[in-house]
Structures are given as C-alpha cells and as structure tokens.
Amino acid sequence: MVMLRADSAARPGLREVLTDRGTRRWGLGAIVALGWLVTIGVELYSIYPGVAERVIGTALIALFGLCFLLTPPITYLLPAGLRLLGPLGLFALSFTLFPLLGFGVCSVWTYVGVAAAMTLVRMKWVVLFVIVLAGLSVLFEFLDGARGVGVYALPLVVASISLMMAAFARQILAVAQLRATQHELATLAVAEERSRVARDLHDILGHSLTVVTVKAELAARLIDTDPAAAKREIEDVEDLARGALADVRSTVAGFRGVSVAAELANARSALAAAGIRASLPGAVDQVPASSRELFGWVVREGVTNVVRHSGATQASVALAPDSVEVTDDGSGPSKTASDGNGLAGLRERVEAAGGRMTIGRSQSGGFRLAVSLSAPVPA
Numbered sequence: 001m002v003m004l005r006a007d008s009a010a011r012p013g014l015r016e017v018l019t020d021r022g023t024r025r026w027g028l029g030a031i032v033a034l035g036w037l038v039t040i041g042v043e044l045y046s047i048y049p050g051v052a053e054r055v056i057g058t059a060l061i062a063l064f065g066l067c068f069l070l071t072p073p074i075t076y077l078l079p080a081g082l083r084l085l086g087p088l089g090l091f092a093l094s095f096t097l098f099p100l101l102g103f104g105v106c107s108v109w110t111y112v113g114v115a116a117a118m119t120l121v122r123m124k125w126v127v128l129f130v131i132v133l134a135g136l137s138v139l140f141e142f143l144d145g146a147r148g149v150g151v152y153a154l155p156l157v158v159a160s161i162s163l164m165m166a167a168f169a170r171q172i173l174a175v176a177q178l179r180a181t182q183h184e185l186a187t188l189a190v191a192e193e194r195s196r197v198a199r200d201l202h203d204i205l206g207h208s209l210t211v212v213t214v215k216a217e218l219a220a221r222l223i224d225t226d227p228a229a230a231k232r233e234i235e236d237v238e239d240l241a242r243g244a245l246a247d248v249r250s251t252v253a254g255f256r257g258v259s260v261a262a263e264l265a266n267a268r269s270a271l272a273a274a275g276i277r278a279s280l281p282g283a284v285d286q287v288p289a290s291s292r293e294l295f296g297w298v299v300r301e302g303v304t305n306v307v308r309h310s311g312a313t314q315a316s317v318a319l320a321p322d323s324v325e326v327t328d329d330g331s332g333p334s335k336t337a338s339d340g341n342g343l344a345g346l347r348e349r350v351e352a353a354g355g356r357m358t359i360g361r362s363q364s365g366g367f368r369l370a371v372s373l374s375a376p377v378p379a
Helices: 014-018 021-033 035-047 051-075 085-117 123-143 150-225 227-252 260-273 289-310 341-352
Strands: 277-279 314-320 323-328 355-361 367-373
Touching: 021 035, 021 051, 035 051, 035 085, 051 085, 085 123, 085 150, 123 150, 150 227, 227 289, 260 277, 260 289, 260 314, 289 314, 289 323, 289 341, 289 367, 341 355
Parallel strands: 277 314
Antiparallel strands: 314 323, 323 367, 355 367
C-alpha cells in the first residue's frame, strides 16, 4: 500500500498515490471525520446572517476539508524529512477562517494533528508537532474567552486524537510490512524449492540419461552382430530408466518417498550443516531400481548416526549394485547408536530383503554401517 510506505527511497508517482487502495481507505475515514466541519459551518450560519459571509465561510470550510483529504496522500510524494510541510500548510490554511471564527479557529486543528500523524515521519517529530499544536490551542482557547478547565478541553482532544492516529497508522504500517515480508518469504521459498528440484533432477537424471544414451547406441550397433549382447544392453537401459523414474517421482514428491538418490541429496545437506566433509557417489544408476528404496533407508540411518553420535570430521558413502556402506572417522560404534531403534528397524528391513547388515569400526577408527544383498531385492 503506497499510503503506508515509510521509506523515501522508492517514492511513488501522483497517479499511483491517488489511485492506491490505502488512499481510498483513508478517504472514506476522512470523509466521516469531516462531519465535525459541518457543525462549524452551522455555527457560522448562526453568527453571520449575511449571504456573502455564509458563502465565503462555506467555501473556505470546503477548501479546508478538501486539503485535509489530500494532505496525507500528497505528503508521500515528498522525502520523509519534508513530509511535515503538508500539515504545516494545512495549519496555515486554517487561518483563512480567522476573520470568521477569530481565536476559535483552533477548533479545526484536530485535522492538522491527524494529518501530521499520518505522515509516518519519526514519532518524536510527530509528538513535538502535536505538543506545539496543543500548546497553541491552549493559548487560542484562552484568548477566545475560555477559563479554568475549559481552556484544556480542546487541546486535549487535539493531542489525544492526533497521537492515537499516529500509533494506529504505525500499527497498520507494521501489519502491511509483515504481510509484504510474508509474501516475499513465500516467493523465496517457492524459488528455493524450484531450485532444489531442478538441482536434484539434474543430479539424478544427468548421469543416468548419459548412460542410457551410450547403452542405447551400443545396443543399436550390436543388434545385427550380437543380438544377445544387444538384448543385455537394452535390459540395462530399461533398469536404468525405471530407477531414474522412481528417483524423479520421489524428488518431485518432496522426498516423501525414500530412494537412495534422494537420501544422498539429503545427506549432502545434513553433513554440510554439521561441518562434516562428505564423500558421496555422484550417481546411483549402478544400483538396481528394486534395491534403491532399501539402500535409501541405509543411507538415511547411517548418515543420521554420523551426524548425531560420531563426532566425525569426514564421512563417506559407497555404493555397489548389491551393497552400500556408510563410514566415518569419528569415535566409533557406541552403545547409543548400536542399540537404537533406528538400526534395529533397519536390520529388520535388510533381513526381510534377504540381506545382511554389519555394524563395526571403520578403517579410520570410526563407525561403519554396511549392508550387502546376495541378490537384488524382488520388485
């Protein structure tokens, strides 16, 4: 909302200000507030029976009301340091009513204080402006004949309404800035998620599609000279394509599923966040599609133990068609890690797949988690 911009670096144009939604909302509230000017007009009619005085008084009151409507929006065309010029101009304009109202002209200064409050300059300047305005109101009320407590009634109204509007305007500004920040964060989150998906799709598909292309070309050359070899290559292409498709589905789904490619991507981020150097495979196409979910669970559990329990500075993951291994150079196997529910559940998965899981010490003295399969997991 243009009406609630506190910065002066990106000032809007006149048309943008006048058509802004905030300006329209201000206008509706200000028109209601201008009802007080009607009572001043009625007072003028009762004091001056002549047509000329009434016409001039009505015109001046209407002009003052119009300027009050336009002052806050127009001030947003000015640098922040000059925005109080608008309320000062409105204050000066009020003295055109002095010949008709005399010292009672201070009765319209509430509008001047509200206009100052809506400039959204620093609060200390608004408070100072309102204090001076209220002080002048005390003086004018006294000169207008008020005595005792009556001298302070109008100045208190001027001060209280002006400061209340200043606080209210800043609260609206804070809400508008919060909403703008939320929108920006949501936009950044979407961009980051798109970047992540694009990066992961590139990592997953780049190598796999290269191998698929090479194997397809080889099969085309062998199909006449060695049909059996060509058939094997085509079977490899099929397996690679199925595996890549499974990984893409897992990635696009936001890693809701488990696959070794997705878990390697997660492992890279987790190890980097923990300050652990990582040595990870660049591709997973050597792993059969039917084994990728199980190997994903192994990588997830192994890397989780490295981050939580090892105190390691370096970790690595090694993949083969029928095995996966996670090692680090930390403190070695601990009772907390070895007896945890995560490893117990993983062992059940591995054994259900006909594999074998080994927990021990790595060559560098840290933790080692290894899983081997005697045959690919049935699809």
